[in-house]
Amino acid sequence: xxxxxxxxxxxxxxxxxxxxxxxxxxxxxxxxxxxxxxxxxxxxxxxxxxxxxxxxxxxxxxxxxxxxxxxxxxxxxxxxxxxxxxxxxxxxxxxxxxxxxxxxxxxxxxxxxxxxxxxxxxxxxxxxxxxxxxxxxxxxxxxxxxxxxxxxxxxxxxxxxxxxxxxxxxxxxxxxxxxxxxxxxxxxxxxxxxxxxxxxxxxxxxxxxxxxxxxxxxxxxxxxxxxxxxxxxxxxxxxxxxxxxxxxxxxxxxxxxxxxxxxxxxxxxxxxxxxxxxxxxxxxxxxxxxxxxxxxxxxxxxxxxxxxxxxxxxxxxxxxxxxxxxxxxxxxxxxxxxxxxxxxxxxxx
Amino acid sequence: xxxxxxxxxxxxxxxxxxxxxxxxxxxxxxxxxxxxxxxxxxxxxxxxxxxxxxxxxxxxxxxxxxxxxxxxxxxxxxxxxxxxxxxxxxxxxxxxxxxxxxxxxxxxxxxxxxxxxxxxxxxxxxxxxxxxxxxxxxxxxxxxxxxxxxxxxxxxxxxxxxxxxxxxxxxxxxxxxxxxxxxxxxxxxxxxxxxxxxxxxxxxxxxxxxxxxxxxxxxxxxxxxxxxxxxxxxxxxxxxxxxxxxxxxxxxxxxxxxxxxxxxxxxxxxxxxxxxxxxxxxxxxxxxxxxxxxxxxxxxxxxxxxxxxxxxxxxxxxxxxxxxxxxxxxxxxxxxxxxxxxxxxxxxx
DNA sequence: ACGATACACTTTATCGATAAACAAGGCAAG
DNA sequence: CTTGCCTTGTTTATCGATAAAGTGTATCGT
Numbered sequence: 137x138x139x140x141x142x143x144x145x146x147x148x149x150x151x152x153x154x155x156x157x158x159x160x161x162x163x164x165x166x167x168x169x170x171x172x173x174x175x176x177x178x179x180x181x182x183x184x185x186x187x188x189x190x191x192x193x194x195x196x197x198x199x200x201x202x203x204x205x206x207x208x209x210x211x212x213x214x215x216x217x218x219x220x221x222x223x224x225x226x227x228x229x230x231x232x233x234x235x236x237x238x239x240x241x242x243x244x245x246x247x248x249x250x251x252x253x254x255x256x257x258x259x260x261x262x263x264x265x266x267x268x269x270x271x272x273x274x275x276x277x278x279x280x281x282x283x284x285x286x287x288x289x290x291x292x293x294x295x296x297x298x299x300x301x302x303x304x305x306x307x308x309x310x311x312x313x314x315x316x317x318x319x320x321x322x323x324x325x326x327x328x329x330x331x332x333x334x335x336x337x338x339x340x341x342x343x344x345x346x347x348x349x350x351x352x353x354x355x356x357x358x359x360x361x362x363x364x365x366x367x368x369x370x371x372x373x374x375x376x377x378x379x380x381x382x383x384x385x386x387x388x389x390x391x392x393x394x395x396x397x398x399x400x401x402x403x404x405x406x407x408x409x410x411x412x413x414x415x416x417x418x419x420x421x422x423x424x425x426x427x428x429x430x431x432x433x434x435x436x437x438x439x440x441x442x443x444x445x446x447x448x449x450x451x452x453x454x455x456x457x458x459x460x461x462x463x464x465x466x467x468x469x470x471x472x473x474x475x476x477x478x479x480x481x482x483x484x485x
Numbered sequence: 486x487x488x489x490x491x492x493x494x495x496x497x498x499x500x501x502x503x504x505x506x507x508x509x510x511x512x513x514x515x516x517x518x519x520x521x522x523x524x525x526x527x528x529x530x531x532x533x534x535x536x537x538x539x540x541x542x543x544x545x546x547x548x549x550x551x552x553x554x555x556x557x558x559x560x561x562x563x564x565x566x567x568x569x570x571x572x573x574x575x576x577x578x579x580x581x582x583x584x585x586x587x588x589x590x591x592x593x594x595x596x597x598x599x600x601x602x603x604x605x606x607x608x609x610x611x612x613x614x615x616x617x618x619x620x621x622x623x624x625x626x627x628x629x630x631x632x633x634x635x636x637x638x639x640x641x642x643x644x645x646x647x648x649x650x651x652x653x654x655x656x657x658x659x660x661x662x663x664x665x666x667x668x669x670x671x672x673x674x675x676x677x678x679x680x681x682x683x684x685x686x687x688x689x690x691x692x693x694x695x696x697x698x699x700x701x702x703x704x705x706x707x708x709x710x711x712x713x714x715x716x717x718x719x720x721x722x723x724x725x726x727x728x729x730x731x732x733x734x735x736x737x738x739x740x741x742x743x744x745x746x747x748x749x750x751x752x753x754x755x756x757x758x759x760x761x762x763x764x765x766x767x768x769x770x771x772x773x774x775x776x777x778x779x780x781x782x783x784x785x786x787x788x789x790x791x792x793x794x795x796x797x798x799x800x801x802x803x804x805x806x807x808x809x810x811x812x813x814x815x816x817x818x819x820x821x822x823x824x825x826x827x828x829x830x831x832x833x834x
Numbered sequence: 835a836c837g838a839t840a841c842a843c844t845t846t847a848t849c850g851a852t853a854a855a856c857a858a859g860g861c862a863a864g
Numbered sequence: 865c866t867t868g869c870c871t872t873g874t875t876t877a878t879c880g881a882t883a884a885a886g887t888g889t890a891t892c893g894t
Contacts, residue, residue, distance in 0.1 A: 186628070188607035188628065189604040189608050191546075191608055196541070196610070197540075212580070213576075213589070223566050227566035227567060230563050231561070239592055239605065240590070242588055244583065255538040258537035259538050260541055261540075261545070279537065
């Protein structure tokens with residue numbers, strides 16, 4: 137039952153066969169450094185004694201290699217699983233990880249209290265780490281790099297490894313589409329910290345710090361293609377669906393309703409969608425809604441959005457994380473406008 | 486840039502302050518074994534020198550504790566993320582893990598080749614492991630237990646820790662519901678290995694080995710409440726949605742169409758749903774469809790199903806995994822029939 | 835016949851931390 | 865004044881494995 141196991145180590149094998157521990161080690165990690173015969177013998181004995189290969193802890197300590205890839209999420213992990221974008225990213229990442237014989241360790245990025253969480257991240261036994269949610273990259277990242285952990289980001293930057301899309305371009309695609317449809321009065325909905333669990337309006341300058349750099353870039357693209365439009369930017373909180381609903385509520389319950397709501401993610405857009413329907417409005421006719429990402433449900437409800445290859449992002453991120461020799465260290469993936477029924481001509485006011 | 490880090494260890498701190506390494510260690514893991522003053526001093530120096538707490542590798546090696554909880558999935562991890570059930574389970578699990586200050590390591594259960602994958606699992610540095618998908622429990626599990634890793638299962642059993650639902654009862658709920666509606670000709674759809682990527686029929690006796698024990702138990706409940714019905718059981722493969730579609734295709738394209746299709750999961754049922762609609766049939770009128778789990782999309786399309794508290798399963802599993810002193814080691818969670826529009830009276834033939 | 839290489843292992847020295855046992859001073863009880 | 869326990873540390877001995885350097889024998893070219 138609760139027996140504490142026979143601690144079969146390399147020593148056990150070595151003694152049994154009369155060879156040195158190093159030789160046993162080599163049998164596993166450097167097969168060309170011993171004769172095939174001996175190697176076979178060692179592996180056979182291992183099987184016989186129930187030895188399952190070098191212990192992760194010992195190996196990690198001595199060699200520094202762990203065959204583990206961290207996944208860093210900027211919030212509670214439970215939220216990560218509630219977000220289709222993140223889940224799709226993880227699917228791609230895990231695919232690559234499996235190819236490299238690595239496992240994935242789920243970690244959350246520490247809040248502001250440096251303490252417990254920060255340390256959990258800092259001292260985690262990992263070879264590399266991939267960040268997914270774009271927000272809150274820097275705080276922890278630097279120390280990790282210093283420690284020798286490869287860090288793969290999810291945003292374009294001058295230095296370091298990353299996999300991302302051109303967010304300015306993504307913004308332009310939406311902007312151009314809405315411009316053509318005649319929209320001039322627009323509300324942009326973003327996720328981010330809210331002080332009082334209440335939606336609040338922010339300025340374009342605050343965008344980067346509240347919602348992340350990617351949001352600011354998309355907005356730049358939007359504004360570029362919608363020079364005559366007036367924008368309001370509303371932040372509804374961190375949990376996408378709820379945030380979308382909250383923000384949309386604030387945007388809609390005013391005299392001068394916008395003709396289009398641009399959500400910074402599909403998950404957010406689905407929240408907006410609910411708020412819109414609750415008010416008896418029909419998306420695409422009474423008001424246009426757009427998202428970003430093209431998650432599965434977007435096709436389901438008919439949301440106009442910008443598709444980005446999420447799973448591929450995960451796959452490439454894994455590649456950069458696990459293969460230090462992969463030549464291209466900064467990868468930009470394509471985006472594509474997907475027009476569905478949630479957008480239509482701006483209604484005359 | 487790529488500097489290999491200043492290896493700040495406990496030694497560094499100890500030397501700096503003129504205390505022993507053990508004392509530094511105690512500052513972190515046994516605060517009551519040194520004076521508060523000294524402890525504060527040590528932590529302050531740690532911050533100053535950029536020391537982030539005991540390295541995971543060293544600690545794991547010496548003490549055996551890792552603060553990592555494994556998550557074992559019985560297939561490619563990418564599939565895990567495609568399955569809403571698994572994702573919901575992970576959300577619950579990660580919630581508990583966070584509470585305990587632990588991280589989650591994603592692992593896949595080895596196939597039949599004992600080699601690489603099996604070892605990845607066996608030597609993983611984890612304190613405990615939680616299995617989610619019910620299939621393929623035993624092969625690896627035993628060795629882990631022997632190694633001192635707590636194993637938390639997802640199926641009822643005589644021994645060991647688990648969190649599960651009463652699957653016989655779940656089966657009865659569906660059986661009773663369909664019996665009342667007059668269904669007598671029924672196809673049961675399950676996931677499992679298929680030799681030729683083609684749907685194939687299996688017998689009730691094969692159920693347990695092909696689809697897992699839980700499937701067999703549910704079937705037992707079904708049969709009990711539908712004594713006059715004739716059953717065919719079809720397995721369509723491992724990927725739920727596709728499997729459902731494939732299996733349903735085989736079930737539908739025959740002379741004598743069933744009046745109800747019972748899928749062993751909602752994900753599977755959604756595949757069945759597609760196949761049904763593709764043939765111009767309306768679920769709930771021309772043919773009844775049921776699932777198990779009550780994932781989000783089930784409510785969306787109107788699928789009759791048996792709800793099980795998936796996230797709670799994850800939460801409790803985490804609790805058992807991370808708290809060896811939690812008194813109740815075998816937990817059964819409730820199930821509940823949820824009737825929606827996908828079931829209706831059996832059409833007269 | 836000689837040094838130079840290769841090969842197939844072994845020795846030695848850690849990797850960073852913690853468990854277990856031990857030591858010195860203080861303080862209370864007898 | 866002594867005994868004995870508590871507090872606050874220190875010493876010593878590993879945890880399991882790998883890097884780096886060393887040893888002894890065969891092989892080879894010249």
